[in-house]
Amino acid sequence: MAYSYWTATETGRGFITHQESADLKPKGYGLNIWRIRDMGVLSTAWVTKVNASSISKEEAQTLLDNALTTSQSEWDASPARQEQVHRPVRRILE
Amino acid sequence: MAEYKGIKGFKVQSLGSDPSIVGQVWYNTSSNTLKYNVLAGAWTSGGAANQARGDAGSNTSGGTQTSFLGFGGYYNPVGNMSNSEEYDGTSWTATPALPAARAGIRGLGTSTAVVAVDGDGGGYKNDCYEYDGSAWSSGGSTSRYRRGSSCAGIETAGLVCQGYALTGAPPSPTAGNANTEEYDGSAWTAGGDQLSHMGGTAGTGTQTAAINAGGDPNIATTQYYDGTSWTEQADLNTARGALAVFGVQTSAIAASGSGPAIPGMTEACEEWDGSSWTTVTSYSSARYGSVSAGTTTAGVFGFGYIPPSPYFNTATEEWNKATTAKTVTVS
Numbered sequence A: 001m002a003y004s005y006w007t008a009t010e011t012g013r014g015f016i017t018h019q020e021s022a023d024l025k026p027k028g029y030g031l032n033i034w035r036i037r038d039m040g041v042l043s044t045a046w047v048t049k050v051n052a053s054s055i056s057k058e059e060a061q062t063l064l065d066n067a068l069t070t071s072q073s074e075w076d077a078s079p080a081r082q083e084q085v086h087r088p089v090r091r092i093l094e
Numbered sequence B: 001m002a003e004y005k006g007i008k009g010f011k012v013q014s015l016g017s018d019p020s021i022v023g024q025v026w027y028n029t030s031s032n033t034l035k036y037n038v039l040a041g042a043w044t045s046g047g048a049a050n051q052a053r054g055d056a057g058s059n060t061s062g063g064t065q066t067s068f069l070g071f072g073g074y075y076n077p078v079g080n081m082s083n084s085e086e087y088d089g090t091s092w093t094a095t096p097a098l099p100a101a102r103a104g105i106r107g108l109g110t111s112t113a114v115v116a117v118d119g120d121g122g123g124y125k126n127d128c129y130e131y132d133g134s135a136w137s138s139g140g141s142t143s144r145y146r147r148g149s150s151c152a153g154i155e156t157a158g159l160v161c162q163g164y165a166l167t168g169a170p171p172s173p174t175a176g177n178a179n180t181e182e183y184d185g186s187a188w189t190a191g192g193d194q195l196s197h198m199g200g201t202a203g204t205g206t207q208t209a210a211i212n213a214g215g216d217p218n219i220a221t222t223q224y225y226d227g228t229s230w231t232e233q234a235d236l237n238t239a240r241g242a243l244a245v246f247g248v249q250t251s252a253i254a255a256s257g258s259g260p261a262i263p264g265m266t267e268a269c270e271e272w273d274g275s276s277w278t279t280v281t282s283y284s285s286a287r288y289g290s291v292s293a294g295t296t297t298a299g300v301f302g303f304g305y306i307p308p309s310p311y312f313n314t315a316t317e318e319w320n321k322a323t324t325a326k327t328v329t330v331s
Helices: A018-024 A041-050 A057-076 A079-084 B004-008
Strands: A003-007 A033-037 A053-055 B013-015 B025-028 B033-045 B068-071 B084-087 B092-095 B106-110 B113-120 B124-131 B136-138 B150-154 B157-161 B180-183 B188-190 B202-206 B209-213 B222-225 B230-233 B244-248 B251-255 B269-272 B277-280 B291-294 B298-302 B316-327
Touching: A003 A057, A018 A033, A018 A041, A018 B033, A018 B316, A033 A041, A033 A057, A053 A057, A057 A079, B068 B092, B068 B113, B068 B291, B106 B157, B113 B150, B113 B157, B150 B209, B157 B202, B157 B209, B202 B251, B209 B244, B209 B251, B244 B298
Parallel strands: B013 B025, B106 B150, B150 B202, B202 B244, B244 B291
Antiparallel strands: A003 A033, A003 A053, B025 B033, B033 B316, B068 B084, B084 B092, B106 B113, B113 B124, B124 B136, B150 B157, B157 B180, B180 B188, B202 B209, B209 B222, B222 B230, B244 B251, B251 B269, B269 B277, B291 B298, B298 B316
């Protein structure tokens, strides 16, 4: 099954409906990056509805990696954060 | 005498739009696809929270998709928080703050009779607070100082178990504790010890029929409590900690969490039927340290950590079982 990557701002109710969740298997990675299953007109309808912008998998990975560097630096410098959360690790897009 | 329809069946209808009857098969003339309806669970976007945070508390065991309280938690750069919010099935509304800022606090009860217990407030605490729908007041203190415990039950018949009992960075799983304490609305008393010492578990149910699952690091264990003792049940398919579990002892959903390897995250969701966990539609945005409530047909899930950025988020998702159209494919 083919997937595609998009950037779209999560707007709350209506952003992903029950039927879209079942059809597109959306997966969010933060930074407004979403992966959806390519389902022809169903995918196109969601992209249009949420005004999503196409992004390549490599571009999405770069955005996440850049954010990771910042996030890890913040974690390393913050004992308070170290007590609360795990040190963030790289997420590898599938 | 057999009828023709009974032998040959009915013709598949050609329809311009999808019908809503479970079990129906039709040909959609708009998409030119053969489709059928099933009753399936899936996650949908809900109203955004007012304040992003992770490791907050909630009244998981008594909350519903339309009446659910989230309180405390951690947000950088604020630190430990006292903010509380209530979800009504559409949006979050700020409610009176906890008497003290707490991360890793946990809770139980209905939204007009909430018990919030323990947590980290500059050191591990054993405080207990009660919320009556309009204000917080002090309740009886637990015997253990801990954070990240699991709760079940209602205000007059509550339960707290497990959690981290010692400080550390990162929190050590060996610091988990097995103590169970029961609440009668005024005081906590010792219950039956759990079978293992863990933090990062999640639970729901009642004081005499509770379920507890997962845990750090990468634990798949499920346990039942009957009001006296804990018993081992079938493991989760995806081991994880800092997950969310909502529902009742014999019918529950386990969602997201940190795993299968810490500090990674999983969006995997599983449904418990009283004997085994079955993988169901994944949560959209994998996260850990979230809050949840509801049932296997109508649940809610919010807050939590989604590293690397934004580390803290406001997104809420609702779990519903509803008529879902499926397309027949050749693959």
